Amino acid sequence: MSGYFSEIISGGKSLVVGMSITLKEFFKPKVTLQYPHQTVKMAERFRGHIELIENESGEPNCVACGMCQRACPSGCISLTSKSVEIEVEGKTKKKKVLTSYDLNFTTCSLCGSCVESCNFDAICYSKEYNLASTRKEDFHFDLLKRLKERNS
């Protein structure tokens, strides 16, 4: 019988303690962010989709070696290149020039293998996270075009 009453009392006390905690939280400042009106600043290392890095002259750093393409687990990078002859210090050299760099973001798993495998510092992560669309085509990024748009 004493167990009966002590359970009622301790149980009632636990309920009061719980309610006092939620009441305290009621008056605390809010912790959420009103998303479309306020936005989060992405961490420096945030891994978004990739972007090409340009050199001083505005051309992509990429030498079209295709390491990223091979490293990608999902096969979402496809790039093409052509070789051109350029003159460096009086000598003609053959050089590969990037002609297209397509990222199929629909299958990308944002693992970062491509950036890691790149030896020429040619790709980086974008900080973009507001990616939403109802069309698949919107996620086939032409990174070369994006680079030009960024420069213009």
Added chain:
Amino acid sequence: MIIQTIKQSLVELFPPVEAAPAPVAEETAEDEGAKKAPAKAEPRVNGVITCDYNATGYHLDAQVDPDQLLDAVSRIDAAGFFIESITGVDWLKENQLEVVYDFARYDFDLCRVVIRTRVDRAISEVPTITGIYSGANWHERETHDFFGIKFTGHPHLVPLLLPEDADFHPLLKDFKA
């Protein structure tokens, strides 16, 4: 040490008449690795092997005949092991399917035991161990899904992870999607 006990118990499965398993049982992992590499096309001989835990992650590796499986597993059960997982491996070159049973212990007497059994790819039938470990049920169903190995006597051998009407076995090496 439990390793010795369970090894003793498993070695008993292989009567000395066969003669061949006895030396195998005494081999160390290094020998085994050296021996196994050249003789790759040859399936491994049944027997118990003590493995280098630091190199492989388990202590005992016993390959048994499908007929001996229930006996071996009940010895494991009697020694108080818990079932970790069951899986299969498709050895296409040797035209065999291997079923791998992993067992481990809850206490601090660390011992991981692997029991394997090999069957022909065409007639892949292995007795079920659900009678001994009820938790083998899903694992066996999964292995059946992926490899098409029939566990004879299994109470409910229908696809678990694959769709109900799946008639393909994706982890077979000759499976083409």
Added chain:
Amino acid sequence: MSDPIQLRSDETFTLNVGPQHPATHGVLRVKMEMDGEYIFSAETVLGYIHRMHEKMGENRTYAQYLPNLGRLDYLSAMAYNHGYVLAVEKAASIEVPERAEYIRVLTVELNRISSHLVWFGAFIMDLGGFTPLMYAFDDREAILDILEAVTGSRLTYCYHRFGGVYNDVDDDFIEGTKAFIPRMRKALKTYEDLVTKNIILMKRLKGIGPVSAEMCRKYGATGPVARASGINFDVRKNEPYSLYNEFDFDVPVYNECDSYARYMVRMEEMEQSLRIIEQALAKMPEGPIMPKKKPKIIKPPAGDYYQAVEAARGSFGIRIVSDGGKNAYRLKLRSPTYSNMHLFDEACRGMLIADALAFMGSIDLVIPEMDR
């Protein structure tokens, strides 16, 4: 606790819990034969998000498979990463610098807390209390921010690499983690007052969902489910991998075998993880995070390798069968919830549906991990 009643098989009806049901936390289906509100028998149906990760492992190189691990158990992705890299390092004999191991332990333990926080919130939500979920998510947010700053992602991390980690931690990480420990301790106290000691919760969980130690053994249950049944089994202690034998921490074990014990085990594990984090922060040496010599392409020698780690939900095992090639010949993932959930069918017989769903919540399900 309900008294055992005589259930009749001739008056049952089938209740489909799931694949879309608020209590299954994903697409899990449990076909229950019910006698009124009592469960006569149950059959769990899996595979709604089966993705055949094991086949993917055969088709990709070892390095390419790394991101897959985070997709298994999205709540404690770090432990899965850890298990995989340890297995491959064991197979290919890659040395890991000490600092990298410390960073791994730190991130895994932080991730374990965040995983338990999600479980805590979701479990209380299964029981009908919504507010603790929000508090838990607020605290989890702090962990995610810390981990995001280091790893670059918030959920499906792909941070551990063969031989080390992706990038080094900075002072912000150290400071942030140091500041997080007291915050988490305070939060744990709040949870204790708000939830653990709550009479309604105790009444709902004590004595519900008994799982005996023998049953755990037969089904291969690990993690908190086993530890709540009096089994002192934690891979970090029983089979110390990485640096876990250098830290001083306890493994909470309860003998009650009920849902409340499972609840308590997880709540105490958070505190233990905090202890590990504290020690790791204090001991962490300077140094490289990647070995100097590391093969460019990983090709483990032919053989069979097994590695188990303690993920948030139990022992996660990974078996790599190598034929010496660039890809694994066979890659088996042994996921803890798969075994833990398996005993649900047997254990839930004769329970009320409300209790059975509380029991299911106490197992802590992550469906993608079960279905793989």
Added chain:
Amino acid sequence: MSLTLINVLFAVVAAIGFAALNAAYLVWCERKGAGFFQRRPGPMENGPWGLLQPPVDGIKLMTKQLVIPGGVDKALFMVAPVLAMFPAIMSFVTIPFSENIVAQNMNIGVLMIFAFASMGSMAILFAGWGSRNKYALMSSVRGVSQAIAYEVPMLITVITIVMITGSMDLRAIALDQSGGFWQWNILALTKSPLMPVSFLIFFVCTLAETNRAPFDLGEAESELVAGFHTEYSSMGFGLFFMGEYANIVIGSCLTTLLFLGGWGCPFGLFPGVWWFLLKIYLLIFTFIWIRWTFPRTTIYGLLNLSWKILIPFSLFNLLLTAGLLKVF
């Protein structure tokens, strides 16, 4: 048309208006309250502080299609939501908001309110049975056993109050407590020292009767999906929803009238309708507060609480009060 009929019609319209407005804005309060308890701001997008959320929700509910699933018992399915709303509105007619603001005072007001309140479980039963859904059926069975279990202690405490006051007229009960908080029934220790306990019992029963957390077993979303209104869409669901909030208002009105002195000021100053509203909204806040603090009980936990704790205590209080009344 006689004057009384016009009066009654006017009263009914006023009651519907009050109930609907309250129900709509209580949803807003609930969501805001939930938000604040969880350290987030709640609805913010529609209008300042999300104040236009209820009308927007209302429009959404009304413009949605009312799906009637195949195989349902159509008559019961359609009647149930109306039956959930109707008793709540009818109960408002007899509730005195102050000494003069009452639609139709009755000398058996208490009886009438409880008569209507028990119709609420009919709505749950009809909805659960009619919608041909196993979850709904289980929920309705739960709902009815819960309603029966909690009407017993609730009525016993009400009998205690009726005994003290000697009247079933809600206005008379409230007037009997006028003068200050020491006159309120919750503190009527001279009449029965267990009165505060009695208040708690009544309050818990109100929670259970209105299907509020932690006793919201009927719509336990993690077990029974949405309980008896799983199959309802559009305004069918809307009526259940409004009925629930209207019931909460009635529950707090009753608690205020029976225990907290009705429209009387705690210090005996300026009694009036504002005190009444203040008290009921404070009680409603407590309802919200409790809902967003506790997990849900189970059906046996709930029945145990009722039969093993609430009923013995309320019976004991009834006997004690009767004895004290007889002695003094």
